[in-house]
Structures are given as C-alpha cells and as structure tokens.
Amino acid sequence: MAIRERKARTGAIPEGGMADIAFLLLVFFLVTTTIDMDKGLGIILPAEGQELEINKKNILNCLISSSGAVLLGGEPVELKDLSRRVQEELKENDKLIVSVKAHEKAQYDVYIEVLDQLKLAKATRISIAETE
C-alpha cells in the first residue's frame, strides 16, 4: 500500500475575509447602539435669593389650577389659545414677564404644555412661581 504524500500546506491565514469580518462587526455595533438623544424644554432657574421687585404692570399671571384649567391674567383660556393670547399681550408690552404659578395638585403635563405654549409665543421672560 502506497502512502500518499501530503500536500504541502502553507500556514498563512487568509486575509481576504478579514475586511468582511471587520465590516460585519462595525455594522453590528452601528445597529445595536441606540442613540437616545435627550430632548426637552430648557429653562434657567433664578439663583437663590435673587428675587426682584417687578412693576405690577409688567407681570402677566398664568395660573394652573388643580383640575388643569389655565387662567391667564384672571381669565380662563384654552391651552391651544394660550400662545396667541400671550403673543397679543407681548405686542402691547414687550417688557412683560409671564409668571407661571401652578397649584400643588396640578399635573406636570399641563405645566409643560403651558411652558411649551409660552415658548411658542416667544416669551423669553418666564418666571416660575412657587406652588400654593
């Protein structure tokens, strides 16, 4: 019985597939990483002990009741009308400061919606009063 001679094998790892493997890894990581960007309404709180006296004429009170109703300057308004109303007020007095005051049992989403509407009306001077 004749013993066959083994073929001479080279010991090199094939490099051709390397790029494909690396690409696969790259695609895997790109797909699995979820970029959850945080988005939200930005606001700068006033520093502690920085209460200013403001002329009553320049304050527009915006009250949020416990049931979620919104009062603007003493009158009830619908949430979707709020930005238009504030815009009108701002047109008359550009020094106007909108003071948002919420009842302590009021819901957070109403407050966010009010802030959103104020931003929509381009009211830059927003004051957050403490709850009552």
Added chain:
Amino acid sequence: MKFKRKSGVESKISTSSMPDIIFMLLIFFMVTTVLREYSGLPVSLPKAERIEKLESKRHTSDIWVSKDGLISIEDKLFNNDDVRHVMYEKRASDPQLTVSLKADQAARMEIISGIHNELRKADALKLNYSTKVKAPN
C-alpha cells in the same frame, strides 16, 4: 514619430490595509458612544413642540420623578430635602452641569416645585424638562 508604449502600471487599489481602516472606524464608534448608565424609574414623559437638544450627555445629570412622587438620582431614591446635597456635589465637580428632569406627565406640581427649590439651593440652575416630541398641528 513613434509613441512610447505606456509602462504596464497596475491600477489595483491595495486592499491589504482595509481591515485596519475598518477596525479604526469600529474603535472610534465604540469609544464615542456613551452607554446609558442608569435605568431610572418608569416614566411616561410629557410631549412638547418647542424642544431643544441637550448639548452634551457628559454634562447632564438626570433626575427621575415617578407619578407617585418618588425621586431617583443614579438609581437611588431620595427624599426631596436630600436632592440639594447630591446636586451640589455634582454641580461643584462640573460647572457646566445641566439637570435633565425626567418627570412623569401625571406627577404633581408640588414635587416639581420642590425640586426647583432644591436645585436653586444647590446652585444647579440649568434645567431641562425632558419631553417627547409632539408633532406640530
């Protein structure tokens, strides 16, 4: 006049350094992605239109507020009065700190107001109410 024959230059792009380039890309993506560190509380965020993106995740600290009024920072529950100590330390170590408030839409305003006060005491004044995107109607 005789034209010289062009020398036979091979026009192949060398592919031997391809894996290196792709590994570089891979490492770049792995280093730049910041993984979520804390799981927080289950909240359903409110929706808003006029939202802005947070500048950097590295300078952001999250406060979760559930609808039952639980306050969680870095997966630890805190009382309202202890928030200031935690946030003060964070503010001291990172002056650019932005606080991202992830509060449930059914949370009560007394808790939110309490956090406002605590943040003012801790001098962490940049606040961001985390919201979802609402399509403008």
